[in-house]
Amino acid sequence: MSDMGEFRAAATAWAAGGPDGPARELAERLRVRTVVLLEGPSDVAAVEALAARRGRDLAAEGTCVLSMGGAMNVGRFAALLGPSGLGLRLTGLCDERERPYYARGFARAGAAADGFFVCAADLEDELIRALGVARVADLVRAEGDERALETFLNQPAQRDRGAEQLMRRFLGTKKGRKIRYGHVLVEALDQDRVPAPLESLLAGL
DSSP states (O other), X not given: OOHHHHHHHHHHHHHTTOOXXXXXXXXXXHTOOEEEEESXXXXXXXXXXXXXXXXXXXXXXXXXXXXXXXXGGHHHHHHHHSTTTTOOEXXXXXXGGGHHHHHHHHHHTTSOTTOSEEESSOHHHHHXXXXXXXXXXXXXXXXXXXXXXXXXXXXXXXXXXXXXXXXHHHHTSSTTHHHHHHHHHHHHSOGGGSOHHXXXXXXXX
């Protein structure tokens, strides 16, 4: 586990009710200055993939990209890690429906209530719209998931959904698939087609 990975693990354990000492010690030793609060690991994969494409080492810059295991945990993480806790700068990325959780959590922690960026539905939706359904389908085939996609599309329950919604739901049908495609979709983007919330997040770090 990398040093920043140790900090992520220590911060997550602290948020779950564990001791604060390890997270405090690692934050100081690693000179962590910013924490990016994200709902899940697929969001982490996308942010880290874009940073790598731009030649940035976020950990070396003192930025921790952290999956909270659900947007409703943002208040707890913000309180522990933000200005009212470890004193770190907070930012993040969330879905439109999660905006109130982030706004309240950031405000209560003494962070800027608008210091995060919002996706219309979720980050997968933003990436699919940026690439186009046909391009995403090509990537799915290239990744060896063509049969799984065809099986999914032939299910009666999926027939009334739009193409973008179908692709978004497909990415969430198997454990680990959203994480893998978080990398794949970002790596396939043209530089001028990066979704605005993701672009703005990275530009602000």
